[in-house]
Amino acid sequence: MRKSRFKLIGLLLLLCSIVPVWSALAEEPIRLAAIYAVTGVAAEQNAPSLQGVKNAVAELNRQGGLLGRHVELLVLDNLSTPIGSLDAAERARDRGVAAIIGAAWSSHSLAIAQVAQAAGIPMVSSYSTSPALTRIGDYIFRVCYTDDFQGAVLAQFAIEDLNARTAVIFTDVTSEYSISLSQIFRANFEQQGGKILDEIEYKLKQPDFTTEVQRTKRSGADVVLLAGHFESGRIARDLQQGGVKAIPLGGDGWVDGPFLDNGGSELRQGFFTTHWAEQVESQRSRDFVRTYKPLGSFGTGTALAYDATMVVADAIRRAGSIEHKAVRNALRTTKGFPGITGSITFDAQGNPLKSVVIMKIHGGKIDYLKTLTPDRN
Numbered sequence: 001m002r003k004s005r006f007k008l009i010g011l012l013l014l015l016c017s018i019v020p021v022w023s024a025l026a027e028e029p030i031r032l033a034a035i036y037a038v039t040g041v042a043a044e045q046n047a048p049s050l051q052g053v054k055n056a057v058a059e060l061n062r063q064g065g066l067l068g069r070h071v072e073l074l075v076l077d078n079l080s081t082p083i084g085s086l087d088a089a090e091r092a093r094d095r096g097v098a099a100i101i102g103a104a105w106s107s108h109s110l111a112i113a114q115v116a117q118a119a120g121i122p123m124v125s126s127y128s129t130s131p132a133l134t135r136i137g138d139y140i141f142r143v144c145y146t147d148d149f150q151g152a153v154l155a156q157f158a159i160e161d162l163n164a165r166t167a168v169i170f171t172d173v174t175s176e177y178s179i180s181l182s183q184i185f186r187a188n189f190e191q192q193g194g195k196i197l198d199e200i201e202y203k204l205k206q207p208d209f210t211t212e213v214q215r216t217k218r219s220g221a222d223v224v225l226l227a228g229h230f231e232s233g234r235i236a237r238d239l240q241q242g243g244v245k246a247i248p249l250g251g252d253g254w255v256d257g258p259f260l261d262n263g264g265s266e267l268r269q270g271f272f273t274t275h276w277a278e279q280v281e282s283q284r285s286r287d288f289v290r291t292y293k294p295l296g297s298f299g300t301g302t303a304l305a306y307d308a309t310m311v312v313a314d315a316i317r318r319a320g321s322i323e324h325k326a327v328r329n330a331l332r333t334t335k336g337f338p339g340i341t342g343s344i345t346f347d348a349q350g351n352p353l354k355s356v357v358i359m360k361i362h363g364g365k366i367d368y369l370k371t372l373t374p375d376r377n
Contacts, residue, residue, distance in 0.1 A: 029072035030065070030322055032057065032312065033092035034305075035102035035112055040080025041204065042105055045230055045258045049104045049126055050075065051297035052305030056313070066316050078103055082111040089115035097121065098322040099312045104301060105229070106130035106177040113140045122315070122328045126308040127275075127301055129252065130180045134350040139328050141350035143308045143339065145374075147177070150251050150273050151184025153356045153372055154225065157271065159192045162247060164222035169199045170212070170235060172228045181227040181251050197221050202235075204228070209235055213242035221246045230258035236270060237263030247271070255300045260366075270361035271369070276303045276341040277357050279368035288340045300341075307339035 034053040037046040057073045065071050074095060076088035085108040092100050093115060100116050100123040103109045109128035116123035117137035125133060125142040129150055134140045158164040167189055172178035186196050197219040200212045216224055216239060224239065224246040226232035236248040250272035254264065264270070277300070278289050288306070292298060314337055315330035316322055337344040344352045358369040 029070040031072045031074055031097045033074045033076055033097040033100045035076045035078050035088045035100060036104055037080040038077035042080040046104045047297040048299040049301035049305040052302035053101050053309050055292050056306045056309035060313055066313055078108050082107050085111040093119045099327060101308050107175060109133055110176060120324045122331055124308045124312055126305040130176050141331055141346060143311060143344055143352055144275050144304055145354040146351055147180045147184050149374055150356060151181050152188045154249055154273055155185050155188035158223050159194055162223060166195050166197050166221045168197055168216045168219050168221040168224045170226045171201050172204055173201045174203050178227045185225050204231055209238050213238050217242060217244045223247045223249050225249045227251060229253040230262050233259040233262035233264030237266050265364045267361045272359050274300050274357045274359055276300050277368045285340055303340040307341050311337055311344060
């Protein structure tokens, strides 16, 4: 009898020691990594994207988290470089994250994707448009359109809306995004009967563009494609001040404050493509602006990163697990997800069919012009 009593007490003690472990395991947070530039040359432009992830994670936790667990966000600084991005991805892998969100710049995301694919970690880029990104493997996704579509739209817009027949292209040779966009614009512009008069190569931190401005002026081109990021604002301003009559065009790298701060706000005329605009007429979009714009660091990147995070959350819920392959499989079957930037359905390559928004710069002010939707057939 005494032995039985001791056995019972021992069993109770054992259960008491195990229950807290079970409880701790049940409450272990689900970790998501956000990899963006916090420091370095891309930090200012990446800030809205990082804020978008933070907004989404905070919202998820207010709603009870995921699978009954708190969501922990690991913010990893990629130092504005591909090498820093690679290192950040390795740190995310070592921390056992359920998924990686980011980056914004294509050169950064390409480095992250190599690590994510090799480790079998689902990755959803919010803002990287290089077609090469999702070709890396079946764990890599994005919620933005690709340069294949963006470049084609820009060429079509130049030919049909601006009646352009000649163009000059500015390409940042240190940027995968810039190289890709330039190549696709050139191919589509020439295919539609246009002629590229000059292609000017430069580097992001180039101190002076006097020679390039004069080359563009001598060309007499109808339009000039500035296929860069925030530095395009400075180049466009220099072209305008140098007497160049060509209408400046840009891609989604022009979006948000840094482009304007670097000279874009001084432009008399210009056009660029983007993924979303505050003026888009949708109740979901209006609610998003009203809720999150007052928090600061707000822009297109905010909406895209919010969508990327919520797409991951949706996949985890549908998978009922954070096991990497299960989440990857759920992402692959994402259809009609109601994003802020539009409905998201992934194709076989992990790319969504998304609309392109055309924005107009007139007298230093940016206004919504129109939305172009891809042919889904």
